[in-house]
Amino acid sequence: MYRYDEFDAAFVSARVGQFREQVGRRIAGELTEEQFRPHRLMNGLYLQLHSYMLRIAVPYGTLNARQMRKLAEIARKYDRGYGHFTTRQNLQFNWPALKDVPDILAELASVEMHAIQTSGNCIRNVTADHYAGVAADELADPRPFAEILRQWSSLHPEFSFLPRKFKIAVNGAPQDRAVIQAHDIGLQIVRNDQGELGFAVYVGGGLGRTPFIGHKVREFLPQRDLLAYAEAILRVYNLEGRRDNKYKARIKILLHEKGLEALRDAVEAEFSARGGASLELPADEIQRIAVYFAPPPLAPRSGTNERVERRRGKDAQFAKFFESNVVSHKVPGYAIVTVSLKPIGGVPGDASADQMDAVADLAEDYSHDELRVSHEQNLILPYVALDDLTTVYDRLASVGLATPNAGLISDIIACPGLDYCALATARSIPIAQRLSERFGDGARARAIGPLKIKISGCINACGHHHVGHIGILGLERAGEETYQITLGGSGDETASIGQIIGPGFSSETVVGAVETIVDTYMARRSGPGEAFLDAYRRLGPTPFKEALYQRNAGADI
Amino acid sequence: MLRTSDRRQIRQQRDVNCGAPRQRRQTSTEASTGERDFRLTQIVTANRLIDGIVVFQDEAGGWSADFARAAVHEDAAAALARAGEDVAASLIVDPYAVEVELRNGHYAPKTLREAIRATGPTVRRDLGKQAEGLAPIAAAHAPTEKPHVSL
Numbered sequence: 038m039y040r041y042d043e044f045d046a047a048f049v050s051a052r053v054g055q056f057r058e059q060v061g062r063r064i065a066g067e068l069t070e071e072q073f074r075p076h077r078l079m080n081g082l083y084l085q086l087h088s089y090m091l092r093i094a095v096p097y098g099t100l101n102a103r104q105m106r107k108l109a110e111i112a113r114k115y116d117r118g119y120g121h122f123t124t125r126q127n128l129q130f131n132w133p134a135l136k137d138v139p140d141i142l143a144e145l146a147s148v149e150m151h152a153i154q155t156s157g158n159c160i161r162n163v164t165a166d167h168y169a170g171v172a173a174d175e176l177a178d179p180r181p182f183a184e185i186l187r188q189w190s191s192l193h194p195e196f197s198f199l200p201r202k203f204k205i206a207v208n209g210a211p212q213d214r215a216v217i218q219a220h221d222i223g224l225q226i227v228r229n230d231q232g233e234l235g236f237a238v239y240v241g242g243g244l245g246r247t248p249f250i251g252h253k254v255r256e257f258l259p260q261r262d263l264l265a266y267a268e269a270i271l272r273v274y275n276l277e278g279r280r281d282n283k284y285k286a287r288i289k290i291l292l293h294e295k296g297l298e299a300l301r302d303a304v305e306a307e308f309s310a311r312g313g314a315s316l317e318l319p320a321d322e323i324q325r326i327a328v329y330f331a332p333p334p335l336a337p338r339s340g341t342n343e344r345v346e347r348r349r350g351k352d353a354q355f356a357k358f359f360e361s362n363v364v365s366h367k368v369p370g371y372a373i374v375t376v377s378l379k380p381i382g383g384v385p386g387d388a389s390a391d392q393m394d395a396v397a398d399l400a401e402d403y404s405h406d407e408l409r410v411s412h413e414q415n416l417i418l419p420y421v422a423l424d425d426l427t428t429v430y431d432r433l434a435s436v437g438l439a440t441p442n443a444g445l446i447s448d449i450i451a452c453p454g455l456d457y458c459a460l461a462t463a464r465s466i467p468i469a470q471r472l473s474e475r476f477g478d479g480a481r482a483r484a485i486g487p488l489k490i491k492i493s494g495c496i497n498a499c500g501h502h503h504v505g506h507i508g509i510l511g512l513e514r515a516g517e518e519t520y521q522i523t524l525g526g527s528g529d530e531t532a533s534i535g536q537i538i539g540p541g542f543s544s545e546t547v548v549g550a551v552e553t554i555v556d557t558y559m560a561r562r563s564g565p566g567e568a569f570l571d572a573y574r575r576l577g578p579t580p581f582k583e584a585l586y587q588r589n590a591g592a593d594i
Numbered sequence: 595m596l597r598t599s600d601r602r603q604i605r606q607q608r609d610v611n612c613g614a615p616r617q618r619r620q621t622s623t624e625a626s627t628g629e630r631d632f633r634l635t636q637i638v639t640a641n642r643l644i645d646g647i648v649v650f651q652d653e654a655g656g657w658s659a660d661f662a663r664a665a666v667h668e669d670a671a672a673a674l675a676r677a678g679e680d681v682a683a684s685l686i687v688d689p690y691a692v693e694v695e696l697r698n699g700h701y702a703p704k705t706l707r708e709a710i711r712a713t714g715p716t717v718r719r720d721l722g723k724q725a726e727g728l729a730p731i732a733a734a735h736a737p738t739e740k741p742h743v744s745l
Contacts, residue, residue, distance in 0.1 A: 064644060066684035084687065086711050087722055089646035117721055132721075134645035384717055455707060456715040464710075466717045516705060 038099050038407060039184050039329040041149045048191070049146045052153060056080050057139035064136060079159070079197075081152030082138055086459045091133045092155040093145060097165035097183040097207070098126030098410040100150075102401040105408055107148040109393035115141050120393065122378060122386045124450055124501055125204075126164050126410040127155055131457055153191065158199045160190035160271075164206045166214040167411035170332055171419045173367045177226050177234050179207035179215070181327040182263060185318065189264050196271050200278035201286035203271065204243075207236075211530065216412060218242045218251040218532035219504055221288045222270060229257045236263065240270060240300070241292030244498035248534045249289040254301045260323060262308075265316040269308035273300065333405040333420060338370025342423035357441035357478065358430055370423055374404075375443040376416040376433060381473045384466050385451040386414035395436040403429050412501075414450055415443060440478055446488040446555070447473035450501055454494030454511060455518075461494035463511025463518035464544075468492055471548045476555070485555060488569040491526075504528035506570045507551060508535040520547040524554065524581055525573045538578055539586050550585055557584040636670035637701070638677050639711070640689035648711055648723070649686060651677055657686060660728040661712045666694060666701055700731040 041049070056076065063073040077083075081092040093108070108128055112120050115137045116130040123129055133141060145151055155162055163183040170178040186205055190196065196203070208215040209226040217223025223239035236258040242251025258266050274288045277295070292300050349356040364373040376396055379385050388396070396416055400408045403425045409417035421429055433439040442448045449472060452458065454465030469492055476482050491505030495512070502508030508523035519541040526535030542550045555569075557580055562572040573581070638651040642659075649657040650664035655676050658664070667673055670691035677689035693704040703709045713729040714722020723729040 064684065069684075070643075070681070070687045084641055084646055086707075087646075087648060087714065088641070132646075136644050455710055456717050461707075464716065466715075470717065513706075518706065 038101060039096070039180075039326070045149070046146075049149070049151050049153070052080075052151065053139060053142045053146050056142060060135060060139050075157070078157040079154065080138075080142065081155035082133075082135075083156060084459070085131070086455075086457055086461075088132045089135055089138070090457070091130045091138060091141065091152060092123070093128045093130070093150060093152045094155050094162045095126050095128060095150075095410050096187050097163055097169065097180045098167050098412070099169075099180060100408050100410070101406045102397040102408070104148045104150055105393050105397035105400065107144060107150070109390040109397070111141055111144055112390040112393065119387055119389045121384075121453065122388065122410050122414050122416070124412050124414060124452075124499060125155075125162055126167070126412055127162055128410070129453075131453075156202075157197075158201050158203075159197050160186075160193065160199075160203045160205065163187050163190070164204070164215055164220075164412060166208045166210060167409040167413075167415075167417050168214060168364070168373055168419070169209060169409075170330055171366055171368075171371075171373050172210050172212075172214075173365050174212055175210040175367065176228060177209050178327070178330050179209035179224070179226055180330045181323060182224065182226075182236075182260075183207045184326050184329070185263065185323070186267065189267075196275065199271070199275055200280045201283060203274070203288070205267070213528070213530040213532070214411075216501070216504060216528035216532070218530075219244055219248075219501070219528060220251065221274075222267060223251045224263075227257060233259065235259045238266065238270075240304075241289040241297075242532075243287050243289040244501060244503045245287070246284060246496040246498070247287075247290065247293075248498065248503040249293065250532045250534060251289075252292060252297045254297070254304060261318045261320070263318055265311060266304075266308055268316055269304045269311065272307050273303045277303070332368075335368040335371055335420065337368055338422065338424070340369045342370070342426065345423055345426050348427050354434075354439075354441065355427070355430055357483070358439055359426075360483075361441050361445055361478075362439075362443040363426065366420075372421045372423055372426060374418040374421045374426070374429060375411070376418060376438050377440040377443055377448060378415050378438075379442055379448050379469075379473060380437055380440045381442075381447060381477055382470050383473070385449055385469050388416070392436050392438055395432065396438065399429055399432055412450075413448065415448070442473075442478035442482060444487050444489075445478060445482045446476045446485050446490060447478055447482055449473060449490045449492060450505070451492040452494050452500035454492075454500075458494060458499075460497055461511070462496075462513040463494050463520065465492040465494040465500055465509075465511055468509060468511070468520065468544070468547060472551060475548055475552060484565070485559065486565065486568050488555070489528075490551070501528060502526070503534045504532065505535060506573070507554060509547065509551075512541065514541070518544045520544065522547070522550060522554070522585075524578060525570065527570055536578055539582055553584050554581050557581050633668045634666040635693055635695065636667045636673075636691045637664040637694050638667075638670050638673045638689055639664070639692050639708075640677060640680075640686035643684055643687050650712075651689075659723065659726075661723065661730045662728075664694075664701070698731075702730040 059076045062068045083090045117132045121129045163186045165179040165183045169180045204220045205222045206215040206217045206220040207224040208217050219242045225237040227237045238255035239251035240254045278291050279285045362375040404418040405420040449469040451465040451469035455461040489506045491501040492509040493500035493502040502510045504526040510521045521541040522538050523535030527533045642649050652658050652663045653665040680686045692708045694701045714724040
């Protein structure tokens with residue numbers, strides 16, 4: 038993984054010193070909140086419902102054991118013993134004191150971490166496929182490009198005061214695991230007819246109150262033009278994006294108002310005008326960064342392991358874990374293991390300091406000192422030898438991290454919602470808890486198959502509800518929490534925005550409504566091989582609407 | 595005229611009562627009639643600058659982490675103006691008035707948002723004011739962890 042060079046270390050350390058001074062001046066009363074707010078936001082510090090919240094960048098979701106242990110240490114020393122992994126592959130602490138934040142940032146800097154550009158109207162943490170570098174279906178590791186974009190965008194003077202925040206995601210496999218079409222810029226690594234690697238470029242995707250799926254503006258962008266083209270997009274956006282209304286300030290609105298062709302023309306014109314030369318990425322520089330992400334030397338082993346097979350035969354719980362949380366690796370004899378942060382009845386994405394330490398130990402002992410955070414709020418051990426799988430499983434189980442539900446109905450994304458968030462209009466976590474209790478991780482969840490439920494506690498859509506197969510949006514109506522359900526959303530390469538299925542449901546009835554939807558799917562699917570999303574796309578909303586509302590309508594007569 | 599630094603010191607001294615025993619001071623109406631005054635519907639809340647913790651303005655104009663010490667007003671305008679001074683003195687941030695109502699003889703925030711803010715996360719009863727005995731006694735909509743109700 039990437040290691041800071043002298044410049045990085047000096048830059049991050051200088052930034053900590055800068056913020057320490059700013060916090061000191063704020064506490065001394067020399068800065069007003071209005072003056073201080075932009076500074077704290079540029080360092081990932083929000084003021085939330087109960088306290089401050091510090092959002093720490095985990096660039097493209099990759100971190101090592103030492104970094105994870107530092108997060109655990111910060112959780113214990115400065116926070117309340119836990120952290121929350123987010124849909125942007127970041128980590129949030131919910132209770133830091135302002136006076137401690139400079140010390141926290143200094144601790145982070147000691148392990149090459151920071152909170153820079155995790156907030157504010159700038160280019161945010163660049164995200165990537167959590168299976169990057171290990172997925173069997175991958176064309177190329179997206180992380181070197183995410184890292185190049187990170188370095189280029191960090192404190193970029195021209196793009197530090199954009200109309201609104203700007204999110205970039207990179208995916209390197211045909212299967213989109215990074216939801217790139219819901220980003221301001223989505224980069225899909227592709228190969229052209231000459232066999233060269235480059236990017237298909239999507240622009241204008243985004244969720245929030247006005248969801249859009251990104252549009253492809255370039256079929257093939259050579260690698261060397263990555264920064265020049267990104268710069269062209271950002272220049273057009275920076276110049277033409279709306280600043281009069283923050284709800285209309287994202288590039289998706291610009292694209293919608295200007296039209297795809299006009300935006301594409303403007304971007305291409307800007308790109309041509311600059312000639313690309315000044316920002317051309319030299320091949321040796323790409324190679325220099327790529328070396329940091331070179332896979333560890335893994336000697337191919339047998340694709341099956343006797344110990345694993347024996348355990349599968351006699352331990353149903355392990356067999357379930359193997360089936361849902363273990364994915365085949367590009368090197369035979371190894372596995373990618375998903376550590377579910379979705380215990381049944383638990384808080385999606387939360388990990389205690391002890392759990393973070395345990396996962397750090399496992400990464401060090403069995404995964405070449407590497408971990409990933411997924412946008413689905415889980416952790417990944419990317420290099421587990423099948424020989425070690427039973428040991429890894431047992432150790433995960435001992436700290437409550439072996440829930441066998443990755444990709445199943447109880448592997449739910451949920452934003453913090455009204456339990457923590459100052460913007461929320463309803464709670465998200467309790468709904469996720471009740472749904473996971475209702476469906477569990479056993480035979481019923483397995484019979485249902487792959488199904489993504491995503492829950493947001495307000496229209497800002499941090500819980501990605503628009504791209505949930507079943508999306509739930511929490512709102513407030515006349516003082517009561519109410520939940521609107523959308524169906525048919527998807528965040529993969531077939532991305533789509535879910536459709537609102539009808540009137541919302543109360544907190545009491547929403548779990549039952551989801552159950553009705555699932556039961557309808559089970560009754561109407563062509564067979565166990567037809568996943569929920571496929572069945573919905575075939576059937577359309579009508580049978581689900583009828584099941585949800587007809588009975589109620591009849592009762593009114 | 596006090597200098598800002600003096601005002602700040604005085605406020606900080608007033609703020610010390612955060613840890614005092616939780617007992618609401620009687621309002622003047624309560625003292626004279628022995629009854630709660632239903633016209634009193636507003637309290638003033640903010641976040642303490644130094645650590646972000648939710649605080650409530652008390653009768654003396656100081657700030658307490660304990661909801662029970664919040665001064666209840668018929669109209670919070672004057673209290674908010676006073677809070678503005680503490681914003682200027684960098685003691686608190688974002689003060690605003692919160693609607694409260696009497697429930698079983700105790701004041702509680704009317705909205706779920708404010709009930710959660712004054713109580714702590716409903717999904718972590720071990721955290722926030724509820725874990726420190728500083729939450730409203732009868733929170734509106736008393737947030738429940740896992741209501742067992744279905745269609």
